[in-house]
Amino acid sequence: MSEEWRVLIADDEPWIREGIRDAVSWERYRMEVAAEAENGEEAFELALKHSIDLLIVDLNMPIVNGLTLMKKLRQALPLCRFVIVTGYDQFSYAQEAIRLQVDDYLLKPVEPGQLDQVLRNISSSLAAEKKKQRDQLHIQKNLSLLKEHVFQHWVRGQIREEEVCAQLESLRLPPRIPDMLGVVSTGNVSIEPDHVKQQAERFFKEEPEAAVVFGDGHLVGVCLWRVMTEKEQRAFEEMMKGGLHAGVSSCFINLAEMEQTVPEAYQFCREKAARSFNGSPVVARAKEYMQKHFAERDFSLMQTADALQVSAVYLSRMMKRELGMTFVQLLTEMRMQKAVHLLKTTSLPIHDIAEQTGYDTQHYFSTIFKKTIGVTPNQYRRMSGIEQTGRKL
Incomplete structure (x- = not known):
C-alpha cells in the first residue's frame, strides 16, 4: 500500500x-x-x-x-x-x-x-526515508529471529561453542562467551510464552548489543555480556511480576565463575527456577479450591482459609509472595477467564453470565469486566463475532 x-x-x-x-x-x-x-x-x-x-x-x-x-x-x-x-x-x-x-x-x-x-x-x-525505516525494521526482525534460533540451539547443546562465537559478531553481539546467563519461569502454563519473553525484553530494551532474550517453551532464557547485580535481579523479578500479574522465578549465574559449559549452566538455571515453583502446598491447595468455588457469589478469602485450616492473613501473604497477586486479583482473573469463554462460545444474556461468574448484578460484572479486559461485555462479544439470538441483552 x-x-x-x-x-x-x-x-x-x-x-x-x-x-x-x-x-x-x-x-x-x-x-x-x-x-x-x-x-x-x-x-x-x-x-x-x-x-x-x-x-x-x-x-x-x-x-x-x-x-x-x-x-x-x-x-x-x-x-x-x-x-x-x-x-x-x-x-x-x-x-x-x-x-x-x-x-x-x-x-x-x-x-x-x-x-x-x-x-x-x-x-x-x-x-526513500520510509523505505529505509522499513528495511531497518526488516533487518532487526530477521536479526531477532536469528538470535533466537542460535541461542535456543546453543543452550540445548545442539551447536558447538566455537561455532556460536564465530557468529556472534554478525549478530551484533560481543564475540565471546556471555558474562551471565539466566532463566525466567512463571510456573503458569496459561501465560503465553511470547508474553513472558516480551516482558523480559522490556527490561533490557536499552541493551540490544549486550543482551539476548530467547524463548524455550514456557521458559525464557537471557544471555548478558555484562554482570547483573543482585539489586538488578530483584528489580527484574519485580518488573516481571508486575507486568505479568503472576509469580516469577528467575535464576542468573555468572558464567565466568562457573566451571560449566553454557548448556550445563542453562540446565542448572532451568532446574533451579522450576524447583522454586513447586511452591508451598497451601497455595497449590488454595488455587485448586478456588477453581471449584470461584463462581459462588459470596466466595471469599476467609472461606478459602477456613477450608484449608489456615489463617486468612497467612494465606494472603503466601499467595502474594508465590503468585505475585492477591486473592482478589486471582479470583477476578478466574472469573474473567470464565466470562470471556462464555461470551465467545455462547449467546447467553450478560446477566446470566454475570450470575455464572459469581457477580450479584450485571452492572457490577460489566464494570469489573471493562476495567479488566478494556471493553464492555457487549463490545467484547461483538468483537468476537458472537451474536445473541432470541433474547435481548
Missing part, C-alpha cells in the same frame, strides 16, 4: 492558504492537505493531532511565529519536513531557519511550478 503524506498549511492570510492548496495536484505526490491554520498556536495543535509529515509555514504569523512553531515541532515531530513561505523583506529571517533543517522556501506569491518541484523532491525524500 502506498504512503500518503499529511500536509499542514499555516498562514494568517486565507488567500495565501487557498492559493497553495489549489495550486497543485497533491495526489500526484501522494500527499493530502490534512489541515490549515491561521496562527502558530493553532498550527502546533493541528500538527500534533494529524501527525503531519510536511509543514508549509509563513514565518510572520500571530500568537506564535513560524520560526518558534518550527522549533517546537522539531522537538515534538522530529521527522516532520518544513517549507517556508516568505516575502523578500523576510528573506534574511528565513535564512535563520536553515539551522532547523528546512527543506526549502517559497517566495510570495507562490508559483505553482516552484511548488511542484519542491513537493516532488520532498515526496521522493519521504518515500
Whole structure:
C-alpha cells in the first residue's frame, strides 16, 4: 500500500492558504492537505493531532511565529519536513531557519511550478526515508529471529561453542562467551510464552548489543555480556511480576565463575527456577479450591482459609509472595477467564453470565469486566463475532 503524506498549511492570510492548496495536484505526490491554520498556536495543535509529515509555514504569523512553531515541532515531530513561505523583506529571517533543517522556501506569491518541484523532491525524500525505516525494521526482525534460533540451539547443546562465537559478531553481539546467563519461569502454563519473553525484553530494551532474550517453551532464557547485580535481579523479578500479574522465578549465574559449559549452566538455571515453583502446598491447595468455588457469589478469602485450616492473613501473604497477586486479583482473573469463554462460545444474556461468574448484578460484572479486559461485555462479544439470538441483552 502506498504512503500518503499529511500536509499542514499555516498562514494568517486565507488567500495565501487557498492559493497553495489549489495550486497543485497533491495526489500526484501522494500527499493530502490534512489541515490549515491561521496562527502558530493553532498550527502546533493541528500538527500534533494529524501527525503531519510536511509543514508549509509563513514565518510572520500571530500568537506564535513560524520560526518558534518550527522549533517546537522539531522537538515534538522530529521527522516532520518544513517549507517556508516568505516575502523578500523576510528573506534574511528565513535564512535563520536553515539551522532547523528546512527543506526549502517559497517566495510570495507562490508559483505553482516552484511548488511542484519542491513537493516532488520532498515526496521522493519521504518515500526513500520510509523505505529505509522499513528495511531497518526488516533487518532487526530477521536479526531477532536469528538470535533466537542460535541461542535456543546453543543452550540445548545442539551447536558447538566455537561455532556460536564465530557468529556472534554478525549478530551484533560481543564475540565471546556471555558474562551471565539466566532463566525466567512463571510456573503458569496459561501465560503465553511470547508474553513472558516480551516482558523480559522490556527490561533490557536499552541493551540490544549486550543482551539476548530467547524463548524455550514456557521458559525464557537471557544471555548478558555484562554482570547483573543482585539489586538488578530483584528489580527484574519485580518488573516481571508486575507486568505479568503472576509469580516469577528467575535464576542468573555468572558464567565466568562457573566451571560449566553454557548448556550445563542453562540446565542448572532451568532446574533451579522450576524447583522454586513447586511452591508451598497451601497455595497449590488454595488455587485448586478456588477453581471449584470461584463462581459462588459470596466466595471469599476467609472461606478459602477456613477450608484449608489456615489463617486468612497467612494465606494472603503466601499467595502474594508465590503468585505475585492477591486473592482478589486471582479470583477476578478466574472469573474473567470464565466470562470471556462464555461470551465467545455462547449467546447467553450478560446477566446470566454475570450470575455464572459469581457477580450479584450485571452492572457490577460489566464494570469489573471493562476495567479488566478494556471493553464492555457487549463490545467484547461483538468483537468476537458472537451474536445473541432470541433474547435481548
